[in-house]
Amino acid sequence: MATAQLSHSIKIHKASKETVFPSQITNEHESLIMVKKLFATSISCITYLRGLFPESSYGERHLDDLSLKILREDKKCPGSLHIIKW
Numbered sequence: 001m002a003t004a005q006l007s008h009s010i011k012i013h014k015a016s017k018e019t020v021f022p023s024q025i026t027n028e029h030e031s032l033i034m035v036k037k038l039f040a041t042s043i044s045c046i047t048y049l050r051g052l053f054p055e056s057s058y059g060e061r062h063l064d065d066l067s068l069k070i071l072r073e074d075k076k077c078p079g080s081l082h083i084i085k086w
Contacts, residue, residue: 021063043083044071053080 021038025031048058048069057074060067074080 041068041070044069047071047080047083053077 021034025034044058045068047053048071053071053074054077057071057077057080058069059072061070062068071080071083073084
């Protein structure tokens, strides 16, 4: 499964630390957003490493030298849609 995932072309988004994760959190609302982003990133990485969804269900984001696979909506995979809505 991992070989098949690597052979597909993927969409790459370049991002800086500030656009993905803010450098300073000043209130409760920003803290909540940060926790949600960290949780979504964690779930995405776990599902990608386990090979639970096809490659088309992931987008690639780069954070400096770190490459992250982020789960996105894929109409062909109802499981990924369920997790995204959750």
